[in-house]
Amino acid sequence: MRAGRLHRGGSRHRQHRHHVHRLPGRRAQAQPVPQAAGRLAWRCSIGDFIVYKARRAGVPLVFVDPADSSKECAExxxxxxxxxxSQAKFVCRSCGVVAHADRNASRVLAHRGEDVWIAGRESRVPATP
Structure with a gap:
């Protein structure tokens, strides 16, 4: 019987490390995790990461308050x-619009972002150095 060799490159499965997930009442299951995820050290918050990616791509970024976005009607x-x-359904008690809850909340946040963007553009306050 031949001893197995360590492959470089080759199969995609061999390029992954495995994390073991233990679920109550079940045996441990190993699932592949891409090496890039192993190399990425999350030493910052997701907000910092988004700021970094936006700057790198040259994309403007504004921050909005997400409070009550899941309860506010986008219309x-x-x-x-x-x-x-419910978790998935949004029905406005005022205008009667029916929408997927996540889609409605994303539109609310987009409207808020647009308002912040326009308010910043219309501002006549000199920029601080």
Whole structure:
């Protein structure tokens, strides 16, 4: 019987490390993790990482307050906790619009971002050095 050799390159499976996940009542299962994920040291927050990537790509970035975005209607702006019917469904109690909850919240955040962008562009306050 021949001894196995360590391959460089070759199969994609051999290029991954494995993490073992233990689930209650189940045997441990190994799942491949790309080497890039192993090399990436998360020493910063996800916000810092997004800022880094946006600057690197030359993409403008604005920050908005996400509070109540899942309860606010993207069409009329009405905020009510009862607008969020379920995890996936959004129904506005004011204007009656029905939408996927995540899609509605993403549109609310996009509107907020646009408002912040326009307010910054219209500002006549001199930039601080």
């Amino acid at each position: 009329c702006g009405h905020v009510d906790r009862l607008n969020r019917v």
